[in-house]
Amino acid sequence: MSQAEPQTPVPVVAARNLCKTYQLGEQQVHALRDVSFEIHRGEFVAIMGPSGSGKSTLMNMIGALDVPTSGQLAIDGTDIGSLSRDELAALRNHTIGFVFQQFNLLARTSALDNVKLPLTYSRPRVADPEAIARRCLEQVGLGARMDHVPSQLSGGQQQRVAIARALVNSPSLILADEPTGALDSATSLEILQLFESLNAQGMTIIMVTHELDVAAHARRLLRVRDGKLVEDAPVNSPPAEVAA
Amino acid sequence: MTLAEFIATAMIALRRNVLRSVLTTLGIIIGVGSVIVMSAIGTGASKQIEAQIASLGTNQLTIFPGSMNVGGRQGGAGSAPPLTEKDLRAIRENVTGLVAAAGNMNGSATVVVGNTNWQTQINGSSAEIQAVRDWPLTSGRFYDAVEAAAGRKVAVLGATVARELYGEADPVGTNVRLNNVPFEVIGVLSVKGQAGGRDQDDVIIVPLATARSRLVGRVRVPDEIGQILVKVDDRYEVSEVQADLERVLRQRRRVAPNAMDNFSVRNFAEFLATRDATARTLSLLLASAAAISLIVGGIGIMNIMLVSVTERTREIGLRMAIGASGSDILGQFLTEAVLLCLAGGFIGLTLGAGVSILISTLFGWPVYISPAVVLMAIFASASVGVIFGFVPARRASQLNPIEALRYE
Ligand SMILES: Nc1ncnc2c1ncn2[C@@H]1O[C@H](COP(=O)(O)OP(=O)(O)OP(=O)(O)O)[C@@H](O)[C@H]1O
Ligand SMILES: [Mg+2]
Numbered sequence: 001m002s003q004a005e006p007q008t009p010v011p012v013v014a015a016r017n018l019c020k021t022y023q024l025g026e027q028q029v030h031a032l033r034d035v036s037f038e039i040h041r042g043e044f045v046a047i048m049g050p051s052g053s054g055k056s057t058l059m060n061m062i063g064a065l066d067v068p069t070s071g072q073l074a075i076d077g078t079d080i081g082s083l084s085r086d087e088l089a090a091l092r093n094h095t096i097g098f099v100f101q102q103f104n105l106l107a108r109t110s111a112l113d114n115v116k117l118p119l120t121y122s123r124p125r126v127a128d129p130e131a132i133a134r135r136c137l138e139q140v141g142l143g144a145r146m147d148h149v150p151s152q153l154s155g156g157q158q159q160r161v162a163i164a165r166a167l168v169n170s171p172s173l174i175l176a177d178e179p180t181g182a183l184d185s186a187t188s189l190e191i192l193q194l195f196e197s198l199n200a201q202g203m204t205i206i207m208v209t210h211e212l213d214v215a216a217h218a219r220r221l222l223r224v225r226d227g228k229l230v231e232d233a234p235v236n237s238p239p240a241e242v243a244a
Numbered sequence: 245m246t247l248a249e250f251i252a253t254a255m256i257a258l259r260r261n262v263l264r265s266v267l268t269t270l271g272i273i274i275g276v277g278s279v280i281v282m283s284a285i286g287t288g289a290s291k292q293i294e295a296q297i298a299s300l301g302t303n304q305l306t307i308f309p310g311s312m313n314v315g316g317r318q319g320g321a322g323s324a325p326p327l328t329e330k331d332l333r334a335i336r337e338n339v340t341g342l343v344a345a346a347g348n349m350n351g352s353a354t355v356v357v358g359n360t361n362w363q364t365q366i367n368g369s370s371a372e373i374q375a376v377r378d379w380p381l382t383s384g385r386f387y388d389a390v391e392a393a394a395g396r397k398v399a400v401l402g403a404t405v406a407r408e409l410y411g412e413a414d415p416v417g418t419n420v421r422l423n424n425v426p427f428e429v430i431g432v433l434s435v436k437g438q439a440g441g442r443d444q445d446d447v448i449i450v451p452l453a454t455a456r457s458r459l460v461g462r463v464r465v466p467d468e469i470g471q472i473l474v475k476v477d478d479r480y481e482v483s484e485v486q487a488d489l490e491r492v493l494r495q496r497r498r499v500a501p502n503a504m505d506n507f508s509v510r511n512f513a514e515f516l517a518t519r520d521a522t523a524r525t526l527s528l529l530l531a532s533a534a535a536i537s538l539i540v541g542g543i544g545i546m547n548i549m550l551v552s553v554t555e556r557t558r559e560i561g562l563r564m565a566i567g568a569s570g571s572d573i574l575g576q577f578l579t580e581a582v583l584l585c586l587a588g589g590f591i592g593l594t595l596g597a598g599v600s601i602l603i604s605t606l607f608g609w610p611v612y613i614s615p616a617v618v619l620m621a622i623f624a625s626a627s628v629g630v631i632f633g634f635v636p637a638r639r640a641s642q643l644n645p646i647e648a649l650r651y652e
Contacts, residue, residue: 065565065645086569093567104562104649108260120249121567165566 010077012173012204013039013062017071020057020227031057033227034071039206041172044199046218046235047208054227055208056177062206063096063175064088076172093121097166099176103158105150105165111137112146115164122169129168136164140194156187163194173204180214192217245572250579257552257580258587268548269588271541272628276589276621278534280596283617285603286527288610293520296439301378302513303476305486307331307493311504324506325497329467331507332370334496339489341480346372347452347469351460355448356421357409364405365447366422368455368470376475384416384431392451397458399427402447403435422448425458482511538624541588542632549581549636560640561648574641581633582626589625593618 020032031054039045047055060066061073064080065088073080076095083091092098105114112133119129126132137146140160150158159179166174176195180188196217199205209215216235223231245253258265310324332347339345349368354361367373371392387398399420406415415429427450436444456463476485486509493499493507553560560573568576597613604611 060646063565065649086571089564089567089569089572092565098565100562100649104558104565106559106562109256117563118566120245121563121569121572125246169567 011038011040011074012043012076013037013206014074014077015062015071016073018058018061018068018073019070020054020061020066021069030227032061032068035224035227035229036071037222037229037232039173039204041204042199042202043220044195044205044218045207045220045222046215047206047222047224048210048212048215049224051210053224055224057227058224059175059177059206059208062173063098064091089121090123093118093123094169095172097163097169097171097174099159099162099166099174099179101178101181103150103155103162103182105158105161107151108149110147110149111142111153111161111164114150114161115168118165118169133164133168136167137161139167140164154187155183156190159183159187159191160194163191163198167198167203173206174198176205176207178208178210180209180211188214245568245575247579250575251583253576254580254583257556258583264548265584265587268544269541269584269591271537271544272585272588272625273541273592273595275534275536275538275541276592276625277596277599278537279531279621279624280593280613280617281599281603282527282530282534284596284600284611284613285609286523286530287614287617288604288612289523289527290520291612292438292610293516293523295437297513297516297520299436299439299444300512300516301475303478303482304376304511304513305474305476305482305489306510306512307335307472307474307489308508308510309506311506311508326464327469327472327507328465329469331493331496332469332472334492335472335474335489338492339474339485341477341485341488343475343477344372344375345472345474346370346376347472348373349452349455349460349468349470351455353422353448353459355405355409356424357415357418360409362405362408364402366455366459367447367449368452368460369449370452373449373473376473378475379436380434381431382434383414384429386431387451392453395451395453395457397425397427397454398430398451400431400433400449401429402433402445402449404443404445405448406432420448422450423459486511535624538628542585542628545581545584545629546632546635549577549633550639552580553577553636553640556640557643557648557651560643561645561651564643564645565649570641573643574637577637577640578630578633581637582629585625585629585633586622589622592625593621596621 015038016036018032018035019030022029022031035058047058049055057066061068061080062075064075064083067081075091078091080088080091106117112130115133115136116129119126119132134146137143140163142157142160142164145153145157150161153161180191183191192214195205195207207218215221219235221231221233221235222229307327309327327347329347332345335342335345347370351366351368352363353366354363371387371389374386381400382403384400386400387396391398399422401415409415409420415432418429419426420429421427433445433449438444450459452469456468474489476482490505490509494505497506499506563573600611600613603609
């Protein structure tokens with residue numbers, strides 16, 4: 001990240017003393033405790049940690065699907081704690097692209113229509129959703145499969161459609177919760193390389209993973225344990241062309 | 245989302261399970277269908293009765309000999325003294341508020357023209373009958389009082405008789421034989437249509453005196469009249485004129501103060517109006533009973549929509565994650581429910597119309613599907629969609645996106 005240009009100083013994600021507590025009957029579950037960090041434009045961050053450590057909880061809040069119990073979380077400078085349900089929905093629509101482990105594509109709906117879907121919820125309406133969706137599908141290498149429905153696509157191709165869908169609103173960041181969890185290792189690699197190339201074009205990506213060699217494709221690693229941020233470091237084996 | 249997108253999305257969802265969609269709307273189909281059939285039969289019956297009322301004239305009274313028993317049927321005509329020309333004259337001279345009064349006797353005759361035969365009803369009537377019954381001619385003229393009194397053998401043909409015997413040709417000036425007696429045709433009446441299940445145009449009108457002497461069988465007194473028909477002036481109350489008429493007739497026919505009338509005065513239009521009201525009430529009742537099945541249909545819609553919301557929890561979560569607001573989700577499921585109900589409504593409408601036409605052709609009942617009922621059926625099915633779709637749609641819109649996304 002060179003800061004020679006007059007870039008916006010506002011971080012894409014800014015968490016300050018972030019806490020999330022779930023109430024399970026009498027019992028309180030502290031899913032996140034006092035987490036603080038910043039993520040800037042163009043970063044590729046992996047989040048790791050044991051099961052139940054709070055990774056998904058953190059991703060849900062960064063994705064504006066949930067609000068903190070205490071502390072602040074600002075997405076693109078907007079404090080999500082102060083937003084209503086519908087304002088959160090609008091923020092997700094404009095700012096965030098989700099990629100899920102299970103792809104979550106609409107069945108019996110063409111790749112093109114799946115990718116177009118976020119644009120139908122955009123306000124103000126975009127001029128030519130079809131053209132944008134086509135461009136995004138071409139960007140993920142599925143220009144020839146636009147009319148295929150999910151059942152006619154391989155797992156890797158379905159995940160590409162999901163990534164195209166995440167890109168279609170030109171989001172500030174892409175959130176991927178175990179994006180390769182349902183894929184074999186060869187396909188996983190393709191998806192990770194797609195992420196790398198998107199990141200190389202300037203896209204901010206945050207990715208949750210259990211596997212170190214998946215995290216190795218990111219450039220920064222956050223480790224969580226018991227709801228606490230225990231490590232924040234650059235990834236020590238960066239891909240070759242970046243090191244050059 | 246725009247309305248077009250809502251509809252497109254809903255169509256995809258509904259097409260995904262066509263059989264279920266159709267079964268779901270069965271209640272609506274049956275509800276709307278039976279409302280249509282009930283109202284088509286009811287409105288058809290009442291329209292027919294109204295047409296009859298219009299053709300009879302609302303201010304026409306008919307006097308029969310004999311008293312009236314319960315239910316409006318005349319009884320004891322045989323024992324009571326017949327109506328006579330004297331009764332008719334007394335009415336003309338003493339009852340105020342009448343436009344005209346006419347005597348009438350019914351018979352039947354075989355009409356022969358050339359070698360064509362036709363069996364028809366004969367009305368032997370005073371010349372005033374035309375004024376009483378408000379019956380214009382399409383050709384020729386009516387006989388006048390002088391011709392009637394002279395017992396001339398002239399005949400005025402009803403439209404059906406003229407058509408059956410002459411086709412398109414004009415019968416005026418030709419001769420017909422009624423029970424072998426030659427009559428000169430002087431006029432043809434305009435079409436009046438059906439009344440009380442009988443074709444009013446299948447008739448020949450001849451002077452009363454002529455009918456009495458040549459066409460009607462035995463008469464009990466030489467100046468017997470079968471019925472007296474009067475037309476009440478618009479400026480007078482029909483009921484008041486009727487009371488006056490009864491008073492005059494009681495006096496004239498010497499009915500003792502406490503005795504029953506030996507004649508009866510009937511207002512056919514009023515009688516039919518009562519039947520009309522009954523038909524309307526009955527059809528309204530049946531239609532409302534059918535409408536209840538719309539509610540049952542609505543509950544079916546609600547049930548399936550709740551199932552659908554549960555089945556599609558993940559889809560709802562995904563839509564929320566990519567930016568659908570609560571109202572987007574609400575709109576999506578409401579549109580589905582309304583489309584389902586509208587589709588059911590249209591199918592019900594078509595089936596109902598088909599069954600109505602079938603009933604009409606099979607049983608010869610008059611049916612009428614009014615545009616108002618069609619609009620109401622469409623509106624009602626859309627309303628059922630909104631009302632019963634609301635609870636499931638609202639439930640969908642209030643799902644927590646995180647839990648919805650995790651739903652298996
Ligand atoms: N809705 C909830 N209600 C109560 N407790 C919850 C809820 N969601 C998460 N938790 C708890 O919060 C803690 C963190 O959960 P989280 O899903 O964030 O873990 P994770 O790091 O994503 O785990 P995994 O790697 O298995 O996905 C867990 O102890 C979990 O049981
Ligand atoms: Mg998780």
